[in-house]
Amino acid sequence: MILFAFALAYLAMLALCLAMARHHRAVFNTAPTPRRQRWLRATASGLLLGAALLNTASSGLAIGLVIALTQLMFAGVTVGLTLAWRQRWVVPLGALLGVIGMLSAISGG
Amino acid sequence: MTLRQSMAGLHTWGGLLPSWLLFVIIFAGTLACFDKELERWMRPALHTPAATAMTATDVGNWVQANVQAPLHAYWLHGPTEREPYWRLGWEEDESGTRGRVAFDLRTGRPMPETVGGEFFFTLHYNLQAGTAGMYIVGLAGMFMLVALVSGIIVHRRIFKDFFTLRPQANGQRAWLDAHNLFGVIGLPFHLILAYTGVAVFVASYMPAGAMVAYGGDPLAFYEEVQGGYHRNELNQPPGQFAPLETLLTDARERWDGAEIGWIIVEHPSDASAVVSVRRFDPSRIGSPQDALSYDAFTGELLHQQQAPAGYRAYIWLVGLHMAQFGGHIVRLLYGLLGLAGCAMLIAGTGVWLRKREGRQIRGIEIVRALNGAVFFGMPIASLALLWANRLLPDTLAERGAAEAWCFSLAWLAVAVFAYLSRRQPLGLSRRLSALLAILALGLPLLNGLTTPEGHLLASLARGDLMLAGIDAVLLLVGSLCAWYSLRSPQTKKPAREDTRPAARQQELAP
Numbered sequence: 001m002i003l004f005a006f007a008l009a010y011l012a013m014l015a016l017c018l019a020m021a022r023h024h025r026a027v028f029n030t031a032p033t034p035r036r037q038r039w040l041r042a043t044a045s046g047l048l049l050g051a052a053l054l055n056t057a058s059s060g061l062a063i064g065l066v067i068a069l070t071q072l073m074f075a076g077v078t079v080g081l082t083l084a085w086r087q088r089w090v091v092p093l094g095a096l097l098g099v100i101g102m103l104s105a106i107s108g109g
Numbered sequence: 110m111t112l113r114q115s116m117a118g119l120h121t122w123g124g125l126l127p128s129w130l131l132f133v134i135i136f137a138g139t140l141a142c143f144d145k146e147l148e149r150w151m152r153p154a155l156h157t158p159a160a161t162a163m164t165a166t167d168v169g170n171w172v173q174a175n176v177q178a179p180l181h182a183y184w185l186h187g188p189t190e191r192e193p194y195w196r197l198g199w200e201e202d203e204s205g206t207r208g209r210v211a212f213d214l215r216t217g218r219p220m221p222e223t224v225g226g227e228f229f230f231t232l233h234y235n236l237q238a239g240t241a242g243m244y245i246v247g248l249a250g251m252f253m254l255v256a257l258v259s260g261i262i263v264h265r266r267i268f269k270d271f272f273t274l275r276p277q278a279n280g281q282r283a284w285l286d287a288h289n290l291f292g293v294i295g296l297p298f299h300l301i302l303a304y305t306g307v308a309v310f311v312a313s314y315m316p317a318g319a320m321v322a323y324g325g326d327p328l329a330f331y332e333e334v335q336g337g338y339h340r341n342e343l344n345q346p347p348g349q350f351a352p353l354e355t356l357l358t359d360a361r362e363r364w365d366g367a368e369i370g371w372i373i374v375e376h377p378s379d380a381s382a383v384v385s386v387r388r389f390d391p392s393r394i395g396s397p398q399d400a401l402s403y404d405a406f407t408g409e410l411l412h413q414q415q416a417p418a419g420y421r422a423y424i425w426l427v428g429l430h431m432a433q434f435g436g437h438i439v440r441l442l443y444g445l446l447g448l449a450g451c452a453m454l455i456a457g458t459g460v461w462l463r464k465r466e467g468r469q470i471r472g473i474e475i476v477r478a479l480n481g482a483v484f485f486g487m488p489i490a491s492l493a494l495l496w497a498n499r500l501l502p503d504t505l506a507e508r509g510a511a512e513a514w515c516f517s518l519a520w521l522a523v524a525v526f527a528y529l530s531r532r533q534p535l536g537l538s539r540r541l542s543a544l545l546a547i548l549a550l551g552l553p554l555l556n557g558l559t560t561p562e563g564h565l566l567a568s569l570a571r572g573d574l575m576l577a578g579i580d581a582v583l584l585l586v587g588s589l590c591a592w593y594s595l596r597s598p599q600t601k602k603p604a605r606e607d608t609r610p611a612a613r614q615q616e617l618a619p
Binding site (some may be wrong): 002013016017020022023059062063066067069070071073074076077079080081083084085 | 269271272273274275276290291294295297298392393394429434435438439442443445446449
């Protein structure tokens with residue numbers, strides 16, 4: 001469950017990052033349309049909410065929120081560092097984390 | 110002068126001057142997230158699980174038999190999941206000398222002395238320098254808060270540059286990006302930990318109000334604030350002790366079978382002796398404050414602590430800082446964000462240096478020497494401590510002190526080396542990285558040679574991930590340092606060759 005929540009936090013940070021023109025251009029070679037920006041930001045809020053809900057469901061409200069917040073910060077640092085040195089990996093890494101997270105959530109991890 | 114300009118000077122100097130001290134504090138705090146795991150690593154007798162017949166009474170008997178001086182108090186803690194052994198500490202009445210012992214559950218005898226993971230915890234909150242160190246750390250924490258808040262004010266593009274890190278850019282730009290990335294994304298963590306860290310000893314940092322209200326008696330203040338209990342000494346000989354086990358059974362019944370934490374016996378050689386039992390509950394952010402105090406002889410319950418709401422709020426803040434809740438995941442995340450804090454400090458001094466490299470001012474060499482002495486010295490000294498733990502013979506007298514000496518001397522050696530090589534910063538960092546790599550990669554090997562049950566293969570085979578994790582992290586850190594020291598040197602343009610217009614340069618100012 002924690003891994004899945006981390007995957008959501010990473011994807012949320014990634015979506016927020018790609019909603020910014022500079023990073024969208026770096027990854028996809030074009031600036032995002034305003035519509036795409038709105039869509040990315042809305043997705044990010046949904047993912048953030050999902051991560052917070054998963055954590056509070058598995059660790060209780062107080063500790064769950066502490067985990068959600070620290071996880072989010074670490075996810076942000078991970079996105080930033082990946083973008084700086086391994087730009088091409090930033091999206092595939094999100095997909096990989098999502099799959100691993102989902103598998104671990106299904107198997108009850 | 111605008112607010113931002115005035116804050117820029119404050120951020121530059123208020124950040125630079127305490128940054129080496131803060132690095133020591135934050136790095137030690139990061140290691141202290143795993144203090145109990147390190148403690149187990151440092152005590153080979155604990156590497157494999159053991160069942161125990163040892164009881165609180167046995168530990169109490171040991172202290173009565175082995176410590177001759179009259180005791181002010183002694184305290185003991187039973188085995189837990191993270192600390193699978195009996196712990197004992199005591200304070201002598203007249204000299205105030207403190208001792209501590211950890212018992213091997215198999216033999217019931219004290220294990221070879223070691224400073225253990227607690228060394229880093231103590232280093233984190235008082236630099237191993239007692240009350241004076243505690244005040245220095247508090248001051249550094251307040252400086253950190255000042256630097257964080259002024260940093261928010263001077264940062265022009267806090268959201269625009271949120272994820273921006275351009276390692277290929279010119280020196281100052283790259284370091285500023287890194288400083289911002291680690292500082293801004295980790296900001297909630299840095300702010301909360303700096304604030305709660307200062308709050309832990311707030312009563313010592315700002316004692317005036319309590320001293321006036323309680324007539325200069327800090328003990329009366331603490332007792333009332335905590336809802337605690339204290340019985341004054343009667344100066345009469347003690348009676349026959351009630352067995353500790355019956356008190357613990359009673360406490361467990363009152364708490365519906367909860368686990369027992371610290372057991373504290375106050376002035377055991379006096380007729381007023383009191384046994385206090387604390388609850389152990391790592392499932393909450395603030396640990397429960399409902400200790401039970403018993404008469405040590407009759408076993409009568411004298412007092413049940415009812416902490417006032419203010420104290421519970423304080424304990425919640427302390428708990429948020431100490432990260433003893435929520436299991437390994439919380440400590441892992443705290444540790445990773447602590448490293449982000451260290452990276453923020455390193456990058457911050459990097460910005461300061463790159464900005465001034467063109468001008469040959471004297472401060473540059475001092476900053477370089479301090480960078481080498483602290484940013485490399487502290488990790489190298491920590492590894493030297495772990496090496497000493499494995500290499501010093503078990504029978505050595507004052508073994509813990511010898512370990513601490515190895516830590517200090519290794520650090521001193523690195524500091525001297527850094528001072529001598531301050532004119533060749535690149536060579537300095539490569540050589541010290543190489544040393545770090547040798548120490549970090551060698552330690553798992555040494556571990557394999559000296560501990561039959563503690564090395565990576567044995568711990569992985571047992572599924573003991575916490576013990577294996579320490580060796581795995583050492584291998585990872587060692588490989589990274591080896592890669593850094595062996596890769597071909599990069600030629601980077603020095604900052605003074607920057608030909609961009611002055612307006613852009615201005616924007617780089619932190």
